[in-house]
């Protein structure tokens with residue numbers, strides 16, 4: 040079944056909206072420069088709230104082992120999303136250390152970026168194909184930018200991939216139709232402003248993505 044992930048949740052109410060709407064994965068950002076960053080105490084609280092209703096994903100950016108140890112201890116995630124410049128060797132080391140599925144994020148703006156993704160075959164469990172951040176962006180994700188989905192027609196589908204970058208309730212059906220992903224991921228497209236999720240937008244996104252995946256089976 041294709042997966043729907045809501046990323047950057049940081050309050051009990053919006054987490055509840057994502058869980059009640061039927062999101063398969065909920066993402067928590069551990070990156071201090073992000074408006075969606077959460078600390079360890081809140082991570083433990085939100086993690087307990089999930090209580091098996093969805094897979095918890097911990098997002099980090101070029102984190103070292105000490106940082107990942109602390110994140111894993113606080114959230115008890117079901118998967119790790121590596122959203123920095125982690126090499127295939129680093130991804131393999133993280134997978135071996137924690138024994139958790141790894142989603143490796145790849146910034147895409149051209150076909151060449153997809154060729155680079157091939158290096159993660161046999162190492163990562165999933166690719167998360169996100170738009171490359173704008174040059175002046177303060178962080179590598181959550182920027183609300185799309186990329187040319189038709190690039191994915193030639194993607195090697197050995198690894199499942201999650202489509203990300205600038206998705207929202209209005210464009211997710213078209214994005215799924217064009218790119219036929221194994222999952223979709225959204226953050227700013229279900230927000231009112233950076234870091235402030237909107238429960239109605241979360242529900243609309245999950246409903247439209249689910250309907251679109253169901254009708255394309």
Ligand SMILES: O=C(O)c1ccccc1NCC(=O)[C@H](O)[C@H](O)COP(=O)(O)O
Pocket residue numbers: 046047066068070073074075076098100122169178179180181182183184203204205206224225226227228
């Ligand atoms: O969301 C953030 O603030 C963030 C910060 C640092 C690295 C990655 C970050 N987000 C990554 C995500 O998984 C987002 O869901 C993905 O980039 C899509 O974001 P958006 O275009 O806003 O839907």
